[in-house]
Amino acid sequence: MDKLIIEGGVPLRGSVRISGAKNAALPILFGALLHAGKSNISNLPALQDVATTLHLLRNLGIEFDKAGDVVALDASMLNSAKAPYELVRKMRASVLCLGPLLARNGFARVSLPGGCAIGARPIEQHLQGLEAMGAHITLDKGYVRAEAPEGGLQGCRYVFDMVTVGGTENLLMAATLANGTTVLENAAQEPEIVDLARALASMGAQIEGAGTSVITVTGQPRLGPMTHRVMPDRIEAGTYAAAAAITKGDVLLEGAELEHLDAVISKFGRAGVEVRREGDGLRVRHHGELHPVDVETQPFPGFPTDMQAQFMALMCVAEGSSTITEAIFENRFMHVPELNRMGADIKIKGRTAFIRGVEKLNGASVMATDLRASATLVISGLAAEGMTEVRRIYHLDRGYETIEKKLQGLGANVKRVPEDEPGIDTIP
Numbered sequence: 009m010d011k012l013i014i015e016g017g018v019p020l021r022g023s024v025r026i027s028g029a030k031n032a033a034l035p036i037l038f039g040a041l042l043h044a045g046k047s048n049i050s051n052l053p054a055l056q057d058v059a060t061t062l063h064l065l066r067n068l069g070i071e072f073d074k075a076g077d078v079v080a081l082d083a084s085m086l087n088s089a090k091a092p093y094e095l096v097r098k099m100r101a102s103v104l105c106l107g108p109l110l111a112r113n114g115f116a117r118v119s120l121p122g123g124c125a126i127g128a129r130p131i132e133q134h135l136q137g138l139e140a141m142g143a144h145i146t147l148d149k150g151y152v153r154a155e156a157p158e159g160g161l162q163g164c165r166y167v168f169d170m171v172t173v174g175g176t177e178n179l180l181m182a183a184t185l186a187n188g189t190t191v192l193e194n195a196a197q198e199p200e201i202v203d204l205a206r207a208l209a210s211m212g213a214q215i216e217g218a219g220t221s222v223i224t225v226t227g228q229p230r231l232g233p234m235t236h237r238v239m240p241d242r243i244e245a246g247t248y249a250a251a252a253a254i255t256k257g258d259v260l261l262e263g264a265e266l267e268h269l270d271a272v273i274s275k276f277g278r279a280g281v282e283v284r285r286e287g288d289g290l291r292v293r294h295h296g297e298l299h300p301v302d303v304e305t306q307p308f309p310g311f312p313t314d315m316q317a318q319f320m321a322l323m324c325v326a327e328g329s330s331t332i333t334e335a336i337f338e339n340r341f342m343h344v345p346e347l348n349r350m351g352a353d354i355k356i357k358g359r360t361a362f363i364r365g366v367e368k369l370n371g372a373s374v375m376a377t378d379l380r381a382s383a384t385l386v387i388s389g390l391a392a393e394g395m396t397e398v399r400r401i402y403h404l405d406r407g408y409e410t411i412e413k414k415l416q417g418l419g420a421n422v423k424r425v426p427e428d429e430p431g432i433d434t435i436p
């Protein structure tokens with residue numbers, strides 16, 4: 009295991025290339041299961057979760073060659089339809105193989121993901137939707153056993169009880185090979201859904217309405233090869249934007265797309281942080297004070313829950329009090345105790361964090377608990393006075409490609425060292 013040692017106080021300057029989006033790449037890789045042949049996906053980020061997904065695909069019988077950010081997959085032969093617990097527990101997104109496997113070969117056996125640090129994260133919407141398409145679903149020793157009816161899945165109209173990104177993705181993929189038309193209502197509208205739909209359309213899938221709350225899919229007897237370039241990662245972009253803002257820097261986020269971050273950019277603007285289009289990316293610059301801004305996370309196009317922790321870091325040093333309400337996950341404030349150890353003044357009541365801005369944060373030895381919480385500890389360390397040590401950064405490696413190299417490229421004083429190297433806690 010590694011940790012990051014950060015010396016705060018350096019304004020970030022320069023440009024950083026935004027990588028392919030983790031939350032688009034994962035469903036898109038599973039989507040390649042829908043074609044019994046070769047597919048080609050580019051702009052894949054070099055992340056632990058992508059490696060885990062490729063490991064799972066290999067377990068299913070998929071062969072692939074990865075060169076840089078391009079992977080050539082051959083899904084001609086499936087020799088398993090099982091997603092085992094040891095892989096699913098590492099990465100919940102493994103449940104996204106359920107819809108494609110069921111549609112492709114009529115059977116799937118996928119471990120229930122179990123909860124994770126940020127919440128229980130059930131998948132009943134995925135299962136109810138597949139049942140509405142005629143699948144027979146049983147739960148057996150912690151596994152979902154799903155079987156399609158004779159003749160394959162049937163198109164249907166399904167209304168999600170709540171907006172679910174993964175649920176929309178699983179059913180969208182299953183519907184592409186179903187008999188007849190499927191209408192998904194109360195569907196997630198995230199840009200990653202639009203990117204998945206584009207990747208599926210490159211295979212010949214007939215999809216309308218991706219990016220809106222009603223998606224209509226006309227099932228096809230088979231799909232052809234996928235050829236797709238993954239969209240840029242809007243959450244990575246937002247994370248570096250927060251790092252630029254909190255250090256009073258001036259950074260170009262190369263490849264970031266403005267329309268993927270409307271709600272975030274609007275809140276940054278209210279906080280006094282300028283974000284505008286420049287070239288093929290976004291320029292983020294900030295000087296002066298940060299104004300307090302209230303936020304409530306919502307499904308897209310609302311403020312994304314995956315940016316909640318990062319925005320909180322900014323509000324910790326804003327000029328006044330603000331509130332952040334986490335309306336998507338029930339336990340996504342694990343970064344708060346660690347931020348308070350750095351001198352922040354945050355109190356949690358139910359799903360709302362009440363933040364009183366402080367003059368500055370102080371460096372400390374802190375521990376990462378989940379992906380986005382880790383990012384906020386790094387952001388805070390970049391602005392804090394003195395040294396910060398962020399431990400258990402394997403959480404970071406799941407979702408941020410070479411984060412210390414990208415930050416060093418922006419002038420940050422950060423290094424990655426083995427966990428057991430002497431830390432900064434030198435106080436006897």
Ligand code: EPZ
Nearest residue numbers: 031101129130131132133134171172173174175314336337
């Ligand atoms: C995706 O998770 C993302 N992961 C998450 O990003 C993101 O936070 C989340 O969408 C919300 O935007 C990937 O895309 C790989 P949901 P997902 O189903 O699909 C409840 C990150 O940091 N729910 O939209 O699992 C659920 O418990 C990760 O990159 C049910 O109750 O999220 C949650 O409270 C973290 N029943 C809410 O809906 C269901 O059947 C939203 O979950 C499904 C979901």
